[in-house]
Amino acid sequence: MKRHKITVLGDGFVGSTLVQRLAERDYADIVMYDIVPNMPQGKALDILEAGPVLGYDSLVTGTNDYSDTANSDIVVVTSGFPRKPGMTRDDLVKKNQEIVAQVTEQVVKHSPNCIMIMVTNPLDAMAQLALHVSKFPRERVIGMAGVLDTARFRTFIAQEVNASVRDVQAYVLGGHGDTMVPLARMCTVAGVPISQLMSAERIEQIVQRTRDGGAEIIKLLGTGSAYFAPSASVLQMVDSILLDKKMIMPCAVYLQGEYGIHDLFVGVPVKLGAKGLEQIIEIELDQNERALLQKSADAVKELVGVMGI
Numbered sequence: 001m002k003r004h005k006i007t008v009l010g011d012g013f014v015g016s017t018l019v020q021r022l023a024e025r026d027y028a029d030i031v032m033y034d035i036v037p038n039m040p041q042g043k044a045l046d047i048l049e050a051g052p053v054l055g056y057d058s059l060v061t062g063t064n065d066y067s068d069t070a071n072s073d074i075v076v077v078t079s080g081f082p083r084k085p086g087m088t089r090d091d092l093v094k095k096n097q098e099i100v101a102q103v104t105e106q107v108v109k110h111s112p113n114c115i116m117i118m119v120t121n122p123l124d125a126m127a128q129l130a131l132h133v134s135k136f137p138r139e140r141v142i143g144m145a146g147v148l149d150t151a152r153f154r155t156f157i158a159q160e161v162n163a164s165v166r167d168v169q170a171y172v173l174g175g176h177g178d179t180m181v182p183l184a185r186m187c188t189v190a191g192v193p194i195s196q197l198m199s200a201e202r203i204e205q206i207v208q209r210t211r212d213g214g215a216e217i218i219k220l221l222g223t224g225s226a227y228f229a230p231s232a233s234v235l236q237m238v239d240s241i242l243l244d245k246k247m248i249m250p251c252a253v254y255l256q257g258e259y260g261i262h263d264l265f266v267g268v269p270v271k272l273g274a275k276g277l278e279q280i281i282e283i284e285l286d287q288n289e290r291a292l293l294q295k296s297a298d299a300v301k302e303l304v305g306v307m308g309i
Contacts, residue, residue: 003059004028004242007069007111009103010078011040011062013227014119014234018076019060020047021235026056027242031069033062034079040064072111074241076234077130079103080120082225092121093303100126104133115276117237118143119230123176124252124265125303131254131265132309138254139277145176146250146267147233152213153182156206161197163189171250171283172210173267174296180267181292182207186283240272253277260290261297264304 006022008015011034019032034040044062051057061068069075080096100120107116107130116136118127127143134141149172158165167190174181184203187194194203209216217226240247251270255261258280259268271279285293 004074005031005072006238006242007031007033007072007075007114008078009033009069009075009107010080010120011036011043012078012082013224014230015076015078016043016047017227018078018231018234019044020050021231022238023047023051023058023060024054024056025235025239026058028073029059029061031061031063031072033064033066033069035064037064066106066110069106070110072114074117074238075107075111075114076117076119076238077103077107077126078119080126082121093125093306096120096122096126097129097307100129101133104130108134108136115140115142115241117234118252119234121176122303124267124300125307127252127265128254128300128304129307129309138256139275141254142237142270142272142277143176143252143265143267144230144234144237145180145252146172146269147236148230149176149180149182149210149213149267150250151229151233153187153206153210156209157187157189157194160202160206161189161194171269173250173269174293175266175300176252177296177299178211179292179296179299180211181289181296182210183285183289185286185289237272241274241276244274246271246273246278248272248281251277253280255280258282259285259293261294264297264301266293266297266300 006028011032022030032040032044040062044060048060080099120126123143123145131141153170154168157168170187172182252265252267269281
């Protein structure tokens with residue numbers, strides 16, 4: 001039986017941590033690509049040598065040659081400049097536009113049938129760029145954002161009520177940035193609405209902390225940005241696609257009228273399976289939530305306009 005093949009483009013903290021997590025899943029062979037000579041080869045060899053200890057047989061290959069990525073089932077794009085202290089995701093758009101455009105061209109050339117998962121920030125705009133350059137159907141270009149933002153929201157709620165994160169259900173919609181929309185009204189802990197577990201003021205503080213989640217980590221680190229939770233979020237998406245789990249999770253996808261938004265990548269609940277995006281789940285939003293989602297979409301649209309696509 002032929003093993004699945006996953007390529008991770010960019011071997012920074014997010015990329016290399018993701019490769020490690022994927023190797024430990026033991027369901028695919030992984031290629032780690034980066035432009036820095038010998039760096040991906042060294043990291044790949046290190047991860048490969050952990051196999052006998054942890055018991056996985058995944059083949060992990062490091063390369064500086066795109067041809068080694070050929071015929072990948074899934075390509076995860078982490079290439080680009082990371083956020084720095086004081087830098088917003090919006091500041092990144094011009095810096096990363098050229099990189100993502102070039103990377104996408106290589107993906108199309110070597111893996112024309114793959115599913116692309118975009119991680120590079122500003123995520124929604126970069127996913128839109130990848131779709132524009134690749135000409136792939138929208139089902140095969142998906143942005144990782146809502147999974148991470150929702151994980152942060154769930155973490156803060158679980159800490160607040162001293163409960164297991166497994167019991168916390170939540171959604172964060174919208175763009176991956178300051179305008180994201182944590183749906184506090186729909187958040188529950190073991191089925192109990194959080195409005196019954198904490199004050200409205202405390203809920204709003206947690207919502208704001210979720211919006212500032214990435215910036216909070218950047219400030220604490222001093223240099224660099226988050227990578228443990230982002231890589232875990234991508235892993236969950238890959239699991240659902242590669243194993244055809246059909247999990248429902250918030251991801252950035254190209255909307256064509258859903259939620260009243262047209263021709264734009266925005267985070268909404270979706271079903272991920274073997275075909276990539278298999279269904280967009282439209283949940284009923286109240287007037288305020290819909291207005292916030294539209295505001296978030298407008299922010300993404302402004303970024304896309306900066307790129308001129």
